[in-house]
Amino acid sequence: MSDAQVLVDAHHHVWDLDARPQPWLDEAGHETIRRTFTTAELRGAATATVAGRRLERTVLVQCVASADETREFLALAAGDPLVGAVVGWADLTSPAVGDVLDALRAGPGGDRLRAVRHLVQGEPDTAWLQRPSVERGLRAVGERRLGYDLLVRSHQLPQAIRLAERLPGLPLVLDHAGKPPIARQRLDDWERDVRRLAAHPQVRCKVSGLVTEADHEKWTVDDIRPVWEVLLSAFGPERLMFGSDWPVCLLAGGWNRWAAAVEELLAGCSAAETEAVLAGTATTFYRLSPAPGKEGTACC
Structure with a gap:
C-alpha cells in the first residue's frame, strides 16, 4: 500500500461498561451506544475507503475525567497497532499534574500519550480555561511536549481564543470544530469565533462530530458543507484532520x-490537500509512528 492510501482517524473512543461506567451514557438519546465498544469493533465498522x-x-x-481510564487506554495502545496515539486526562487544576503526566508516560504504553483533554463543554464557569490553576496545568502539559484537545461548545469558543492568545506555544486542536449549531442553522457567531481562533497558528481543527450536531435522522452532506467551507477557508487543509467520533457517530449514521x-x-481538493x-x-x-508494515513510508 502506498503512502497516498493511508487514512488516520484522529478521534474515536472505546469503553467497557463492565470495567468502567460511563455516566454520560445514561442521558436520554444515548440508548444506541449504551454498550461496550472495542477497537476490534471499530475495525469491523470502518470498512469504507x-x-x-x-x-x-x-x-x-x-471519555471521562479519570487518570485510570488514561492508563487503561495507554496499555490498550501498547498492544493494539491500530492505535497510534492517546489523548488522555489529568486534573489540570492539581499542583501535582506534572507528576501525574510523568507517571502516565512512564507506564505501559506511556510513549503513546500525545495530548490531554478536559470536558470543558460541561463546565459552567465561562472562564474555566482562564483559571490560574488550569493555566498552570496547561503550561505543564506544554513543557512535556504534549498537545491539548479543546472540547468546547460554540458559545465557549471565546475561552479557547483567550487560551490561544495567552499560551501561544501550546499546540491546540479544536475537537468537533467547536460544535457548530448545524441543526439550528445559526452559524454566524460560530463562524466569527472559529475564524478568530484559526488566526492563531498553533491551532489545528478536527473535522469530526459534525453529524451529531446536525439532525441525526435527516442530515445530508449539504447540511455539513457550510461548516466545511468555513473550516477550509479559516484553517486551510494543512491544519484540518479527519475524525469519526466513533462510536458516538452511530447516533447519526x-x-x-x-x-x-x-x-x-x-471533491475538488488537490492530492496534497486531501493527504x-x-x-x-x-x-x-x-x-x-508508521503503522506496522508501513515503516519507511513518508506520511505516517
Missing part, C-alpha cells in the same frame, strides 16, 4: 456514512 484510503491509524480519546460524506466534501486532511495533519500533530 475515503479517497481510496483505508483506515490504518487512529487517535484514541478520553455511523463511521461509513460519515466517511462517504467526507469524501464528497473533499493533509486524511493523514498528514494528524500524523504531525500527534507524532504518529
Whole structure:
C-alpha cells in the first residue's frame, strides 16, 4: 500500500461498561451506544475507503475525567497497532499534574500519550480555561511536549481564543470544530469565533462530530458543507484532520456514512490537500509512528 492510501482517524473512543461506567451514557438519546465498544469493533465498522484510503491509524480519546481510564487506554495502545496515539486526562487544576503526566508516560504504553483533554463543554464557569490553576496545568502539559484537545461548545469558543492568545506555544486542536449549531442553522457567531481562533497558528481543527450536531435522522452532506467551507477557508487543509467520533457517530449514521460524506466534501481538493486532511495533519500533530508494515513510508 502506498503512502497516498493511508487514512488516520484522529478521534474515536472505546469503553467497557463492565470495567468502567460511563455516566454520560445514561442521558436520554444515548440508548444506541449504551454498550461496550472495542477497537476490534471499530475495525469491523470502518470498512469504507475515503479517497481510496483505508483506515490504518487512529487517535484514541478520553471519555471521562479519570487518570485510570488514561492508563487503561495507554496499555490498550501498547498492544493494539491500530492505535497510534492517546489523548488522555489529568486534573489540570492539581499542583501535582506534572507528576501525574510523568507517571502516565512512564507506564505501559506511556510513549503513546500525545495530548490531554478536559470536558470543558460541561463546565459552567465561562472562564474555566482562564483559571490560574488550569493555566498552570496547561503550561505543564506544554513543557512535556504534549498537545491539548479543546472540547468546547460554540458559545465557549471565546475561552479557547483567550487560551490561544495567552499560551501561544501550546499546540491546540479544536475537537468537533467547536460544535457548530448545524441543526439550528445559526452559524454566524460560530463562524466569527472559529475564524478568530484559526488566526492563531498553533491551532489545528478536527473535522469530526459534525453529524451529531446536525439532525441525526435527516442530515445530508449539504447540511455539513457550510461548516466545511468555513473550516477550509479559516484553517486551510494543512491544519484540518479527519475524525469519526466513533462510536458516538452511530447516533447519526455511523463511521461509513460519515466517511462517504467526507469524501464528497473533499471533491475538488488537490492530492496534497486531501493527504493533509486524511493523514498528514494528524500524523504531525500527534507524532504518529508508521503503522506496522508501513515503516519507511513518508506520511505516517
